[in-house]
Amino acid sequence: MPLINDTGFIADSWVRVSEESTLFAEQIIIPFAQFEEAAAANIKKIGVHVANTVKPTELVQYFAKLDLISIDFPNFADGRGLSIARSIRKAGFIGELRAFGPLIADQYAYARSCGFDTIEVPEELAARQPEGQWKDAGKSLSLSYQRGYMHGKNILNQRSIHEAASRTGAV
């Protein structure tokens, strides 16, 4: 399915492996339940796909062995995946974090802020919302009010800098 990052629509170097198929590719995304099996099979890079009901704390012990975590979005209005992403980043995961499901372009910046690197959307949705819309939506709000999130220029931090600068007479 179409994959999006900051540069636009990109080729996917990962292969999603379902329960029945054999593990052959170098980089595979498997259901979380099959992780142990894949880890034993000597595969170069492993990613897991998790439901949005997963407890982020359960994943922490596997971080070192995972190059990708894909979080399921059953529909775009279900924001649970955003909190999971944020918790996973907070717990120190540095691999690729991918949102999987019918997210809309308007959510791109939010997903990035919460720690996602890529979004994998259904064909139908990508056809309706082509690359340009994702790029525009990603830039539409250049400022944010929440500290500690990753996207956009933070207003509170900017104010602190200004304030400190004006106190030392730098401005």
Place this chain on the structure above:
Amino acid sequence: MGETGWVKTHNKAKIASTADEQIALDELGAKSMTANEVVDAYLIDIVLDQHNTPQPTHYRELMRTKGPSIRLDLGKQAENHT
């Protein structure tokens, strides 16, 4: 939905009297919503008044055909308001 397409008032609306006709109209509504012609289409219960004009039986839809009951100068009823 009238004979020749969507209409703004209910009195020229198509009427379904059988279950099949209901399904057909419902599908038409769903199609028009997907096609972006209308925003919200649904079937309502009606009776025919003395001029053979369909009138909703439920007070909610009746209100829709007129306008706010407390501001007779607003909504569709405003056209007849003096």
Place this chain on the structure above:
Amino acid sequence: MNALQPRSNSAPHMYRYDAFDAQFVRERVKQFRSQVERRLDGSLTETEFKPLRLMNGLYLQLHAYMLRVAIPYGTLSAVQLRQLAFIADRFDKGYGHFTTRQNIQYNWPKLKDVPDILDALADVEMHAIQTSGNCIRNVTADHFAGVADDEIEDPRPTAELLRQWSSAHPEFSFLPRKFKIAVSGAEHDRAAIKVHDIGLRIVKNDIGEIGYEVILGGGLGRTPMIGHVVREFLPKNDILPYCEAIMRVYNSFGRRDNKYKARVKILVHETGLEQIRAMVEAEFNSLDKASIAHDPKELERIAAQFANPVYDRFAAKFNDLQTQMDADPEFHLFANTNIASHKAQGYSIITVSLKPIGGSPGDASAAQMRVLSDVADQYSHSELRISHEQNIILPHVRTSDLYSVWQALKAAGLATANAGLITDIIACPGMDYCSLATARSIPIAQAIAKRFESAAEQHDIGKLGIKISGCINACGHHHIGAIGILGLEKSGIESYQITIGGDPTLTTAIGERLGPGFAADDVPDAIAKIVDVYKSTRTDGEAFMETYRRIGTSPFKEALYAAH
């Protein structure tokens, strides 16, 4: 005019956008403009567009779209109110409706005009951001904030900090359901904080520090619940991390399988307070607070802008009010109900009732908005407030000016002397406008008000709040009305259920249902019977709620339902 009393036409004493806020709101408008275009060209389906338009306050109602504009924590400048009047004339039908959540609603905007309306709002530092949708809604606060004589601290700086923090929140914009926060800084609760998802009460601890009591899980709607204290004292600087912790727990565990069970109150109820507290505290403790919390200087920066005007010391010398009241009985009635005491000597707070007998509760015409702006410029430091009772407040009026203000209001039909009385009815739009309604609310309010039209009778009955909702969503707060009326549908006709004993203050109580519903035409009679029970049982000076607490519901039930 006395030379010692210069009239203030200065900028109002409230938060002003800096360049960042201004840019943020403009970008949000631009974003919405392109979302509308993408809806029209089919890039966005209606299902996808709906939450986006809702998060910009745009509903689809019975007859047209409806745009809900935020009036953050109810504070409004004269310039802003004038712009609201302009929008009503230019893009709507010459009026607006003030709601129980300190918003204003326009009932007839065209979709294509909405981005222009949002730009017109941005021109005066206003917006419609998050007045709807499953996100953190417009933060509300005590409408007497900053001027109440029982205040520990002005709640508005906190509310403003939270307004900013919740705006376009990347993680909490697709919640299980809407989320409402209210802040109070006074001893008396005028913001109904116990029936909000989060209620914050500014308190002082044993060693004199100021912080927040955090109340979680209140709410009205289908399952009314009173909020619980999750944290007795939260240091001021922890407010953002603590809110983030609550929101993350809610976003992760709030129910999404049933929209009637999706509010945080249900999560608290089903999980248990102790368990929820443990979850919130665990999340809170896991956070790197320093990276999330606001710089204390930021709150100071905001608070400085809410600093009260410099009041005239000589204003306190005025002592002719009683004489003026005695000389004019009509003014006397007004002064009795619509004037509250101000923390500065010689000043008063005026409540301008938007509940004229026979009017639509909370509605104001563009012309009335302009009169109020002018009055505010001349007499109230250019500042106004919107109360959750759907009235407008003039917060800084010299007591010596009260009579002049009253005359100006009277000329504009805005001097109804009924604040807090039986005809000061809170009513949601109901089925006259709202697509979710099961029955009408406004005509019921009008019929009751007409029934109790006589000023003498209203004043004799005294303080009595009637609240009406047109459906179970309870926008009219009927559960917490001394008398609550809920409009339902019963076998194809409107039917009204009456509750009694609700209380919106710190002693919050949910009203008790008296029995089967009444037909629309019978509601005024039913209310009259309830009032008669009160009048015949009250002891000297006893208010309706006091009598109710003393005698309970049975006498009222009997009066309504006993066989004749």
